[in-house]
Amino acid sequence: GEARFDAAIVGGGIIGLSIGWKLLQRGLSVAIFERDQVGSGATRAATGMLAATAEVEPGEDDLLPLTLASQGLWRDFATELEAVSGVSVDYRPEGTMVVALSRDEVDRLRFRHDLQMRLGIKSVWLSGTLAREREPGLRPNVSGAIWCEQDHQVDARLVAKALAKAFVKAGGALFENTKVVSLERQGGKVTGLTTETETYSAGTVVLAAGAWSPELVQGLELPVRPLKGQSIALRMDPRMPALTHIVWTEQIHMAPKGDGRLIIGATVEERGFDKSNTAGGLFALLEAARRVLPGTEELAVDEIWTGFRPTSLDDAPILGEVGIEGLVVATGHHRNGILLAPVTARALSSLIVDGRMDGPETAFTFQRFGKNSDRLTQGL
Ligand code: FAD
Missing domain, CATH: 3.50.50.60 (FAD/NAD(P)-binding domain)
Structure with missing residues (x-):
């Protein structure tokens, strides 16, 4: 049978x-x-x-109990998974820095920080100087940042x-x-x-x-529908200060990985299952990266790709x-x-x-x- x-x-x-x-x-x-x-x-x-x-936004805090619950489970999940499988998942606990590059961005970031405080989220406000002490590669016009120490990363x-x-x-x-x-x-x-x-x-x-x-x-x-995202990975160069935290701006995130890759993501596009990497998508990512991390234009491109978020x-x-x-x-x-x-x-x-x-x-x-x-x- x-x-x-x-x-x-x-x-x-x-x-x-x-x-x-x-x-x-x-x-x-x-x-x-x-x-x-x-x-x-x-x-x-x-x-x-x-x-x-x-990434907590006003009105999006319905999801917060679920995302926090899962975040709380992740470290043990990773530890057990690594022990059982013998595969490292590159769990990195440095946390996430959200940086502001202009007066307007600082205002909006303060608003988000206030919201985080009201929701009881651990988040530390950093001056531009303090942000650059933690991440020396950041451009001098970074004029404020928040450090979200709970937001870790893995290699998916x-x-x-x-x-x-x-x-x-x-x-x-x-x-x-x-x-x-x-x-x-x-x-x-x-x-x-x-x-x-x-x-x-x-x-x-x-x-x-x-x-x-x-x-x-x-x-x-x-x-549920596909929501397209394009990303790019650069190879970090030992001659440049490497990022240690995940760094977010209003446009992009950059995530340093244990294998020397720096992932820059991601676009958000209603394009059905269109798999193409477009010049405009990649240009936007790279332009936004250079705006915060000088020298990115010197780095070698490791990979470009597209993925489809399952979005309800x-x-x-x-x-x-x-x-x-x-x-x-x-x-x-x-x-x-x-x-x-x-x-x-x-x-x-x-x-x-x-x-x-x-x-x-x-x-x-x-x-x-x-x-x-x-x-x-x-x-x-
Ligand atoms: P998928 O990984 O898409 O798996 C579904 C699987 O089903 C596929 O492998 C497919 O081949 C298979 N399948 C489909 N149809 C059939 C069939 N008929 N028979 C058999 N198999 C089938 N999430 C985060 O939490 N953190 C991030 O940093 C993050 N960054 C992202 C960046 C980008 C660019 C994108 C696109 C997404 C990102 N996400 C992130 C979201 C995350 O990737 C998805 O939410 C997650 O991978 C969904 O997992 P899944 O298993 O549901 O779907």
Whole structure:
């Protein structure tokens, strides 16, 4: 007969992999189906910032309990993952500096710092001089900065690699180069999935296919779309002062990695699944980098790429049940999927194994779209 798993996960990005690993730890039999290689979607494009606090904006603080919860889980998640897999994930705890380069930018940054203070976030105001003491490579016109010490970083590609190893070591079935073409249905219920060659039955199907998630469920309008981002990596030069913190300006972020790369990201573009790196996109990134870090124009270009954030109607993730028995989803992580991986794995593993979610994750179900969520689930 056909193979059966307690849980079958569609998508081997950071979200599918993290959920799979946690489900194995809870004693389930688990398979992950990835149509390319693990981590080849948005995960590969991510800078790897675990930024819950630097980017807080007025009105966006609904997400804060979730991002802070996940940030709090990350260090142990990384430590355990590294121990189990033997792969370093380049966890860097220096924190994030948000810098201001003009009077107006200083005003706006003070506003953000005040908001952080009201929300109880750890954030230190630095004068331009203090900012340059910490990061000597910054241009002299940096006239103020905040240091968000909680916002650490990892190398997202290494995390995907480590998760895949940990998953297989723990007994998971990892199918790469295996595209899921449809979900198996019996009555209104999802009972498994079909790849280009096989059908598998599953107690639960977990849809974690990133920006491609909506393609697979007929009758369910998952409000997720691809939001394109272009990034560039430069090779840091030993003759220039290397950055140690992640540095943000109003336009870009720059993240120094353990392998000597400096990632500069990222554009935000409504372009569907257009994979091209454009002159305008790269020019904007490099121009903004040079504005804060003199000498970037001398650095060698290591790589340019594009990725598709899985972005929902309200920019927040969609976690859990969608009104179809046998199916749960974990997508819509937008620009925070690396940060939110540990809390997502916790949410979905407790939903699947214990039958419920707790904590801040309960606010991020499909049902929050209210009346719309009924209209979005049709014809079942
Ligand atoms: P993906 O990584 O896209 O994984 C989905 C997987 O599903 C893919 O591998 C795909 O091949 C597979 N798939 C799709 N359809 C099928 C199918 N039918 N059958 C089998 N497999 C299928 N987040 C942060 O937290 N910090 C950052 O610093 C950060 N920087 C970013 C920078 C850029 C430029 C971009 C684009 C995103 C960034 N993000 C960041 C967001 C983060 O990358 C995403 O939120 C996260 O990777 C989403 O993970 P995922 O597993 O849901 O999706």
